[in-house]
Amino acid sequence: MKSKFGLNLMALMLAAGAMSAAQAYDGDWKRGRIYYRQVCTTCHTAELKKAIGPNDKTQAEWAAVFKTDKHGKGKDTVKHFFSKQYRDGIKATNAAAAKFAAVPENELLEDVKAFLNKSAKDGDSPAGCS
Numbered sequence: 001m002k003s004k005f006g007l008n009l010m011a012l013m014l015a016a017g018a019m020s021a022a023q024a025y026d027g028d029w030k031r032g033r034i035y036y037r038q039v040c041t042t043c044h045t046a047e048l049k050k051a052i053g054p055n056d057k058t059q060a061e062w063a064a065v066f067k068t069d070k071h072g073k074g075k076d077t078v079k080h081f082f083s084k085q086y087r088d089g090i091k092a093t094n095a096a097a098a099k100f101a102a103v104p105e106n107e108l109l110e111d112v113k114a115f116l117n118k119s120a121k122d123g124d125s126p127a128g129c130s
């Protein structure tokens with residue numbers, strides 16, 4: 001009995017270790033701001049004819065955008081716009097996509113999340129698109 005308990009505890013500790021390793025990356029909001037402004041906002045201004053300001057939504061609303069991962073009316077995922085493939089496709093004309101071409105997708109995603117969290121309507125420093 002004792003050794004079985006010890007094994008379970010070990011498995012639990014291993015699992016906890018794996019989880020914290022997966023979450024070890026802390027979003028860099030400054031890099032997120034550059035990416036959001038140059039990739040997301042550039043297209044919203046061009047196609048939507050208006051920017052979507054970080055402070056147009058609350059932190060919970062932004063979290064929902066990334067959780068449901070449906071972009072706009074659902075044709076694309078939000079993650080699509082972070083993929084290397086997407087960055088490669090626009091990097092000839094997009095400075096941020098070119099600059100961050102080699103950054104892992106999930107890091108850029110965390111960066112933008114950090115920026116939006118900070119700049120949301122109810123964030124630490126709400127920010128529009130200027």
Ligand code: HEC
Nearest residue numbers: 036039040043044047048052065071072073074078081082
């Ligand atoms: C290639 C163009 C393009 C890019 C890049 C783009 N979007 Fe969009 N986005 C649109 C268009 C067009 C709409 C509105 C039409 C629709 O709903 O599909 C939209 C709508 C949205 C909406 C819904 C608006 C609302 O009021 O709820 C959100 C949120 C959003 N985009 C977030 C993002 C984020 C975050 C990024 C960057 C990671 C991004 N978009 C990149 C074109 C783009």
